[in-house]
Amino acid sequence: EVSTTEFEDMFRERFMCVHSISVTDTFDISTSKTVVKLELDEVVEAIGQPRHNNVLGVTRLECKLVESGKIGWVTMKGNQGTRYLEPYSPYTSFVKSLDRVLEATSKKTAGANLFIKQKGAELASCHVGPLVDARGELAKLRPRVSAAGKRLDELKRKVQEARREFAKKEEGEQKAQQEARDRKSAGIAIAAVSEAVAVVEADLQKLDDVARPLTTADASTLESFGTPISVSKETETLASTLAKSVAAAKAVASEQQAVLAKASKGPLHEAKQSLSKMLVKVEANEKKSLSLQGAVKAACEKCATSAAARMASVYREDIQKRGINFDALFVELAAPSREMISEDAFCKSVTKSPAM
Numbered sequence: 001e002v003s004t005t006e007f008e009d010m011f012r013e014r015f016m017c018v019h020s021i022s023v024t025d026t027f028d029i030s031t032s033k034t035v036v037k038l039e040l041d042e043v044v045e046a047i048g049q050p051r052h053n054n055v056l057g058v059t060r061l062e063c064k065l066v067e068s069g070k071i072g073w074v075t076m077k078g079n080q081g082t083r084y085l086e087p088y089s090p091y092t093s094f095v096k097s098l099d100r101v102l103e104a105t106s107k108k109t110a111g112a113n114l115f116i117k118q119k120g121a122e123l124a125s126c127h128v129g130p131l132v133d134a135r136g137e138l139a140k141l142r143p144r145v146s147a148a149g150k151r152l153d154e155l156k157r158k159v160q161e162a163r164r165e166f167a168k169k170e171e172g173e174q175k176a177q178q179e180a181r182d183r184k185s186a187g188i189a190i191a192a193v194s195e196a197v198a199v200v201e202a203d204l205q206k207l208d209d210v211a212r213p214l215t216t217a218d219a220s221t222l223e224s225f226g227t228p229i230s231v232s233k234e235t236e237t238l239a240s241t242l243a244k245s246v247a248a249a250k251a252v253a254s255e256q257q258a259v260l261a262k263a264s265k266g267p268l269h270e271a272k273q274s275l276s277k278m279l280v281k282v283e284a285n286e287k288k289s290l291s292l293q294g295a296v297k298a299a300c301e302k303c304a305t306s307a308a309a310r311m312a313s314v315y316r317e318d319i320q321k322r323g324i325n326f327d328a329l330f331v332e333l334a335a336p337s338r339e340m341i342s343e344d345a346f347c348k349s350v351t352k353s354p355a356m
């Protein structure tokens with residue numbers, strides 16, 4: 001479950017002060033008044049989008065101080081490149097605070113060591129009285145300060161080790177998230193091309209189913225094949241449809257390849273390789289389509305050659321029976337024009353023949 005506050009926090013943009021700077025009441029620095037001083041590590045919440053002051057060359061942000069609730073304008077980046085605000089994260093805030101505590105403690109430890117050393121040197125010449133006792137007490141403190149320094153050094157070492165470990169885990173998590181995003185993108189790309197390739201394969205199967213009776217027929221079957229022209233026309237229609245689906249698949253593949261062009265490893269690179277294989281498959285289907293069309297054409301030519309030979313034989317037999325020559329037969333078929341035999345007249349003549 002997500003509360004209202006948690007939901008609102010998802011949309012809040014916060015920054016942390018990395019260099020102390022004034023918060024003013026207006027965007028224009030020249031006419032503004034200081035509202036409050038923003039101190040190191042203080043957190044602000046953006047109210048609007050950053051605005052750039054072209055005259056001064058600085059970027060300003062209207063914001064609200066999280067701790068005090070005061071509102072004003074603050075410079076995010078100066079004209080000399082100095083950054084005053086950086087994106088806030090709980091981890092970064094904690095680390096910076098911890099670094100300052102460790103630094104301050106180191107200075108205090110070093111100061112204590114120096115103080116004991118200096119005072120010990122000053123009291124070295126004392127042999128009687130309270131100062132001798134004081135020198136003895138200082139000598140007792142020296143091991144304690146030294147032990148504290150060692151513990152501090154060990155703590156620093158552990159902090160550095162923990163930071164390196166955290167950095168490794170953070171990098172690993174970022175890589176895992178990036179890989180998840182890449183896998184999603186790769187899946188979308190592959191799905192889009194796969195769908196287009198499936199259409200190509202389906203169209204090729206239809207073409208093959210229609211063409212197969214003609215392309216697989218032997219010579220004797222082709223002599224008696226009844227509908228070669230119908231098959232040829234249908235294959236032409238299906239081949240045209242297939243050509244469009246091939247073009248569409250190539251376009252989709254090209255578009256996705258452009259998206260994946262720079263991928264050199266990981267899921268996107270694998271997807272790029274898969275797309276290349278799919279494109280090879282599309283081109284192979286395109287070649288098969290052309291091959292089928294060629295086979296259909298060749299089969300139709302064989303049917304036509306066979307039919308022409310049978311028709312010539314029928315006409316020769318008819319001429320011999322009727323005792324006429326070819327010129328007379330031509331005039332008969334070409335009537336009434338006597339110049340050309342029309343397609344309709346020729347077809348009627350062919351269909352009347354029992355042998356055809």
